[in-house]
Amino acid sequence: MTERALTRPALAYGDVRLSRFDPLPRILFFDDFDNGANGWCELIGNHDGDLDKVRPVVSDMRPPQISSVSFWDIGTHGSIDGTYALKLATRPRANHMSLAIKRLTYVKPGLVQFETYFTFKSEAWIGARPDHQSGYDGNVDPSVFDFGDFTIGNDVCDREGGRRYHCALRYQNTDHAGNLTRNWQYKTSLQTTTKMEFSGRPAVSDYHVSDPGDWADVPGGHQPLCYNEIPTKINWHYLRYVFDTEAGRNVELQVNDKVMDLRNIAVPAYDHGYWGLDRLMNFCIDVRTHKPVRNFLFLDSVVVSVDW
Amino acid sequence: MLRRSFTAVIERNVDFATGFVCEPYETGWAIEARWFVNILAADPAAVLAITAEVSPDGLAWCPHEAAPVERSGPGLMTLPITNVGPWGRLSFSVRGAESVRGICYLTLKG
Structure with missing residues (x-):
């Protein structure tokens, strides 16, 4: 935990569930999914009313x-609490992707920190292993x-x-x-x-990038x-991601004990403007098979905080 | 505290044919559910029947106790569900045409 955490007794937040997070001075939202979807919704592309x-x-x-x-062999695993x-x-x-988005705007530019406890799995099956599942050694x-x-x-x-x-x-578990x-x-x-795309750019197969190969490994x-x-045992992981809306860049990614400095990683910015997006600040999570x-992809809870 | 509710668009502009089942969706938190299918395009002679199915794990499925619902031609149809179960999906069958085109919604409250 950071020096900031040492100065913040858990109970100072008035909610012990927050003691497993390390928020910046102002919490924008705390999403405990025992209370519903909390504004996380499906992303859809722009359209004119014709979904085709x-x-x-x-x-x-x-x-x-x-x-x-829940899983077929043990029943309900549940979340960290609740x-x-x-x-x-x-x-x-x-190549199918599921993406959820939470849409806000922002009051002041500066640091924004997204924290969550997450876990991930591919779907289990009942009975004999599928053909592509050979090689199980018990571990x-x-x-x-x-x-x-x-x-x-x-x-x-x-x-x-x-x-x-x-x-x-992106956490790439397996490549193509x-x-x-x-x-x-x-x-x-x-x-x-x-x-x-309206202006003639080709359609893409990876939502995030122009070409599926346009990804580079984060140093370290x-x-x-x-x-x-096995696919029916899940373990929650801590993730803390910081970006800076003043500098327009990533700052830091922490996942459990690994902390990655992202300040020198270039973030592509559009060379053209967009109407109607003043102070837009959307948060996105996705999973792709x-x-x-x-x-x-499962999220137990999310805390987003800012430095203003 | 108001009760929670959620609307999920389970299938969007899909051709529903006999044997089609929608993607599964977790419903364990909900006390009640209601399926909607908005048939956007269909031959006037086409009749779509929808049957709710439930599952304990999202893998093995059986019919829900609710009676199937039918509709002919374009328009909205609905199927209310109580005793919702942990997972739900909808099974489709069509007669009088090969398929009908529509949107499938699952609304939940609990």
Whole structure:
């Protein structure tokens, strides 16, 4: 924990659930998913009322679910406290992504910190292992190869017509060739918007970037997470992500004991302005499968805080 | 405290044909549920029947006790659910045409 945490007794917040977080001075929101979805909703691409015109990559990002984190073999796993977590679920289709968004604007530019406890899994099955599941040795479970990646990010616009950018940090569990990589990555190209496609840019297959290969490894970003052997055991991980809406950049990513300095990582910004997005500040989380197997991302709770 | 409610768009502009089942959705927190299907395009002779299904784990499924609902032609149809269960999905069958096109909603309250 940081020096700031040492000066803040847990009970000073008046809510002991906050003692496992390390927020900046002002908490913007605290989402305990035992109380509902708290404004996290499905992202859909822009349209004119005809949903057939929504770009395919943003046409089917799935509604988030309030989940008891239950499995066929043991029943309810539950969240850290209470019963429910927020769940994102892909379809069982290769390259399908589920993305949830929470939309705010901001009062002052500066540091914004997103904290959560999360876990992830690919979908279990009942009975004999599927063909692609050979190689189980009682500890290493091939189901880990069924999980693709998950991403945390934002959508920030300073002023109407002004600087706009998306930060995105992806945990790549497996690459498209099916190799277990387990690296944190950052994106190196712009997210193609509806406006850009209207202007003739090609359609994309990865929501975040122009080309699926436009990702680079975060320096020092290799991190085996706690998969815990089979697809029906989950373990919660702490994540703290800081970005700066003054500088327009990532600042830091902490996942359990690993802290990654992101200040020198370039964040692509649009060379054209957008109408109607004054002080836009959206938070985004997503999960993507590389196989015809549903992938899940669970959030126990979220705290977002700022330095003003 | 007001009760929680949530509307999930489970399928969007999809061609529903016999044998189609929608994506599963967790409903364990809800006391009551109501499915809606807005049929956007259908042959006038087409009849769509929807049946609610439930599951303890999102993997194995059986029919819910609620009676199936039918509708012919475009328009909105609904199927209310009590004793909701941990997971829900909707099963579709069509007669008089190969398929109908529509949007499937699940509304939850609890």
